[in-house]
Amino acid sequence: MKLHLLPIATLVWLQSLVLPAAESLGEEWGTAEREAEYYRIVEIPIPDPLFVEAGCFATMPDGRIAVGTRRGDIYLVEGLTARHPLPKFHRFASGFDELLGLAQKDGELYATQATELTRVVDTDGDDRADLYETINDSWGFANYHEFALGSKFDKEGNIWIALGLSKSYHSWALFRGWALKITPSGEAIPVASGLRSPLGVGDNGHGAMIYAESQGPWNGACSLKHLKEGGFMGHPISYNWYEYAPNMGPTPVEPNSPSRLEIERKRVKELVPYAVVFPFRRMGRSISGFVLDETDGKFGPFGGQIFIGDHTLSLMMRATMEEINGVWQGACYPFREGFSTGILNCHFTPEGQLLSGGTNRGWPVRGAKENILERLDWTGKMPFEVKEINVLSDGFRLTFTKPVDKKTATNPESYVLGSFTHIYQSGYGSPEVDRTVPVVESAEVSEDGLEVRLKVNGMVQGHVHEFEFGAVRSTDDDEPLHRHAYYTLNEIPAAESAE
């Protein structure tokens, strides 16, 4: 055995040498103090001697929250939602390997762990799991770094599992770098190739499945990507498994490097453009688990939107998506910084509070605490924010959370735009390149003051469009809580004839 161990340890060590030198985590947004007026971070005390490195959450029919951890426990937590929580943790199940997905159906849990998707059931009613049934384990697992991320159930009752690469660079074991769909009967259907290092998978709020990808080779920045069935997510190292996935058709053409995604998507027809790109450092460094706001307004004005954490920078962001010409795209927005640990996942409580947790070990994090759960509560006060950006044939529509002041909002100079893209390449990450300055020609405010239509000269297909709108004021003279947002423009819609 010793002989076998040595090479693996050496490989891991060698790999640490070839990784790019660690960089400074970057500046904070500096908005935490103001954000706290609207969204308050509440620490959830964890009783000794429990150790809770949360990787996934689910709500049970009785209202308790199931928390799955890296150490492999599932706790059912009661009393999480109290204003000053002092919850009870009940160890419902244990023994898993890196839990990174929990879905609940009829009181049973479907847990995605490194090795498999497991159905976890309490068959004798003593409130402890006694059946751990392997639903599917048809992927290779040969290195500790090969994480498996599981979704909730989709409309058809499937669970989608995103499989990270081997040591995040290779695909040495079956379907590493692929997404599989596990049907209700337990069958695994390969649905997409080309993943790198996923950290979250789920519905985008419009019925399409997406996942959170990390910056690295073939990924200039982190992004939310549409797991289009049959699609290729950009990293070709996992092409070697197409022969095991006849439903996926022939192996796609190899993308060229260095190139641009906008160019290669024309060559590689399976390549799905990255839907929402998160500019590196400004919008996180390792985006992670995400959740949809289905709280009926309990969490504030962002109903239906995606809330997504960042592991490295310990912050929470928002994202919105729309389908244009059959391609998903959308925007990301800063939301809340100042969490205490590296966020792995988040979840809404039945009271509409955003629960989050994660880990501080192994990878750099800004929030360096371990063994911590935090809850984000809306204080009820309305922040002045750009709620959503949508693309128009000749510009963008910005929807605000509060009516805008006409004077500042109709002034085109209140909006500063920039555009850029990344080099699509096999090397690690990318600088922001091909910068342009689209110009706002006019800004038209809707009657209710909530929408502003920007007519923009110089939109660039395939580019991230960054917005700075700090000069806009609300009618009650509030300045935007956050001044930036980033829209990934994969497609420009045709002009509507009615317009």
Added chain:
Amino acid sequence: MSPNHLLHAACALPLLSLGLAAQEPQIPASHHSFPAPIQGELLVGELGCAACHDHSGDWKSGPRLDGIKDRLSANYLREYIARPHAKKPGTTMPDLLAGYSEEEKDEIAGAIVDYLFEGKSEPLPLQAVEPAAVERGQALYTEIGCVACHNADDADLPNSYPLIGVDEKYSVKTLTAFLEDPLKVRPDGRMPDLNLTHWEAKDLASYLLREQKDPASAPQSNSSPARIAEGKKHFEGLGCVQCHSPENALEDFAPALASISLAADCSKAHYELSPEQKETIAAFKPQTHPLPPAQAIQLKMAQMNCYACHSRDEIGGPSEQRDPFFTTTNLNLGDQARIPPPLDGVGAKLKPKALRKILRGDGGVRPYMKTRMPNFGKDNIEDLIAWLGEVDHVEPMEIDRNEDPDAIRKTGWELVGEKNLACNACHTFLGEKSTTLDALDLSVMHGRLKEDWFHRYLRNPQKFHPTTIMPGFWPEGRSVRPGVLDGNADKQIDAIWQYLSKGREARRPIGVRPEPIPYGPADDEAVLLRRQYNGIGKRGIGVGYPSGINIAFDAGKMTLRTVWQGDFAEMSAVWRGQGSGFVKEAGDRLVQLPAGPSLAKLPSMESAWPIVPLEENAPNFQFKGYSVDQKQRPTFRYLFEGIAVEDKLLDSADGPSLTRTLTFAEEIPEGVYFRLAQGSDLQAHEDLPNAWLLAEGLVISSSVPGTLVKAGEEEELRLALAGQTKLTLVYQYLD
């Protein structure tokens, strides 16, 4: 004393008998020997003179009154406003009703309270306090720094801000809320935020209100519009607004201080000043603000009472009486572990960003120090940070740095480790201690310190801290490690600096050995953990039984791979870092059984056993999961050649033995064998039938007879299973 004061004194008799006497306003830092101008500025500022007279400079304001009707007892407030010095001796709030008759005092104070409490009729709810909470609260009160400014139980600490009447004033709930966020009510930072959790605040409130009887049985307020209007008129006319609502204050409420004679008493506000305080005011010459930075620092530190805990320029630091309240969890680190650091030259030491974090109570780098550095509020600290940077400025040092900071980190790492300077002997790294000492963590230094200071300090720590136990490794500039970087002190210190610049991502120094993380049964239940185990690919399942036997099962090959006795596991290779390592078997008498599947279909008993690579699943098998019994002991389920197998593994209450029962859903067909063991020295047990003695005194007995088969240099113990529906195996250690 005026006639009013005589009456007042008579009323106050019961209080006097409790040891409370009218006392001059307490400004704790004023007993330090500041130069006269600072002393004057401090007194005038903390009495809030500028609130009425100039409305400029930095002065102590009153608590904000928003929400007061839900926060405080009206009864208390009526009494306090009518006779502040009797109700709360030592308060800096002036008596604005000193010139009125006793009846008028009560009348006016009552009207003001009715105005402030408009519409509030229910009294503050009385809450029972839990004795345990009182006890915890007392510990907090005496340990975390409350006593730095306030008096302690059973002590008579001079220069304290009075905490009198708290239990008449608040309810547990409202005092808890105040303590959770004191800056909301008192934004001037004189009462800083100690970063209490809600539960700590509640404990502290429970302690402070432990003898509370009934804060307010009478209604808060019940009044007519006319009465409220009258209260408002007094509130504004008397100048309450000037301190309590500064944003609505009148800038010309009273003439500027510079234009009036300060020898006379204030005409409106009676402060109960001591003769010394009167002298100080009489001699006071209003300064031009801002003051020169050195003086401004002194004034600010006095106003915020930083001097209660910290010294700077030979002023301040804990007084002799307060010293015992500064405690530590690690006495080995000396006084530095319990007394907050002196602030001499702190502006040259700390980066502004770090100072900002610290002054916001978010420093937290000395886990051993029980006193907490509080948050003084973002609006109260920026000037101080700038002044400290300016005043403490030192000429930049000429540093002979290394050429390639990236390449030199390895040398820095080597210097820090135990074979060289062994910094880790005293300093923790990511919280890990190498010895009993837990001095400042190596990962936080670069983020806090200025490079210049780091170089100067390392060359001569005693110069900065006469009592520090930190050794100097470069006496008179000569390195104790002359072989590294030619003994060049600058380059060595620079190498360490570059190493530290990685912060939390820096490589762990040699000698830092993480604490083991033991894991195993805590009671009469087994623990099970899926993970990578030695000799098993990644689909390992370890089980630790309370009877002291442990196994690791390979769910990729459906084989029982490892058996050991004693403790189950040590997890630090798995539960630290990225978790790249294997679960370490913690006990002893470890025996590895053959790798590869236990079941195989073979042409004959002697055929070669199939080999499956370590990290691959064996073909012809499918793992189906497991169930656990009430004691969490597993029954694994899998398919072999389409036959469902239940593999139950139960320990025995009598000692370290394991009974394993494999149940097959149908009769096993011809040609199927089970491989039980492998070795060069397998011996049949002398007394037991179908039993074999393995290494480490492990005996395996079988319900089915076995055959030793030659396999290369070794032998394998195989069982022919044809026709069986069940196989029982017992694994037992001989004593």
